[in-house]
């Protein structure tokens with residue numbers, strides 16, 4: 001839905017629809033494994049509105065609510081789809097019963113339905129936000145909002161064996177794991193850092209470099225705030241594959257993503273196959289930041305993540321300035337928004 005260009009009144013129906021659409025968008029970006037919502041009963045402590053009662057009565061699980069919210073968003077954005085026969089008939093009956101009212105006082109009828117639609121959209125928006133939070137609870141990621149000022153999602157990509165997992169473990173656990181095995185699919189870790197008094201929660205996703213996991217890992221790019229594209233300075237092959245990785249980024253990541261190129265394993269200087277200058281030129285040509293690291297010796301690992309966090313804060317502040325509209329309405333609560341870099345002002 002493209003309402004960004006027009007300045008609609010914040011209490012207009014179009015804005016209510018937009019808020020709903022963006023809450024579902026955020027939900028879709030966050031919930032990468034919807035199957036985790038299966039068989040989780042719908043019980044909402046925060047609000048006991050009509051839809052909750054309905055969900056409880058129908059024994060809906062969170063997965064069904066998730067699908068329903070997505071389906072309604074499609075209708076909001078693309079229009080009504082033809083109903084099956086049974087539903088079609090009941091709509092026709094409803095329409096017939098409204099006809100006398102429509103002729104007598106169309107404005108009153110419009111006001112009545114407009115109010116109803118507002119109430120429904122507000123409830124659905126709240127529900128999408130609540131479902132997003134519940135998912136984060138399920139995967140153990142939700143923290144009290146007071147815990148941090150920014151939440152950023154960083155995804156590491158690059159050939160198998162270049163040291164992605166070791167970089168993550170060095171940064172989050174302060175160790176170099178002996179005999180680190182290949183990552184299967186995707187793994188993630190959390191670390192909170194404080195930069196000039198600003199608390200930043202980094203959600204770090206470590207993807208498998210092996211080709212056979214590519215279709216799984218690609219789905220993690222799109223909601224990333226930053227990508228760490230890693231190669232091994234002692235392995236020419238891992239450097240030669242970078243254009244292939246850049247094509248993946250182009251195809252799957254969002255266009256605001258911050259990308260940094262990292263040459264890892266600089267402790268093996270005598271085995272270096274990729275000269276620093278060559279890598280720097282490549283990074284510059286692709287408008288990427290560049291850094292060389294050693295997960296083993298802990299060289300530049302802290303710097304890598306802290307510099308990235310600083311850059312993301314800078315971008316988030318800029319986005320907030322550019323997009324005053326993202327300020328929550330009173331009572332809407334604060335949203336966890338990866339793409340919007342969730343500034344908790």
Ligand SMILES: Nc1nc2c(ncn2[C@@H]2O[C@H](COP(=O)(O)OP(=O)(O)OP(=O)(O)O)[C@@H](O)[C@H]2O)c(=O)[nH]1
Pocket residue numbers: 158159160161162163164165166167177178179180181182183184207208209210264265266267268293294295296297
């Ligand atoms: N010398 C040295 N070895 C490293 C460094 N980082 C990682 N390694 C070694 O490189 C190998 C691969 O490391 P991983 O962290 O598993 O590599 P990865 O990129 O996560 O690999 P996949 O999970 O298969 O994508 C391991 O044997 C590590 O011990 C480093 O900075 N220096």
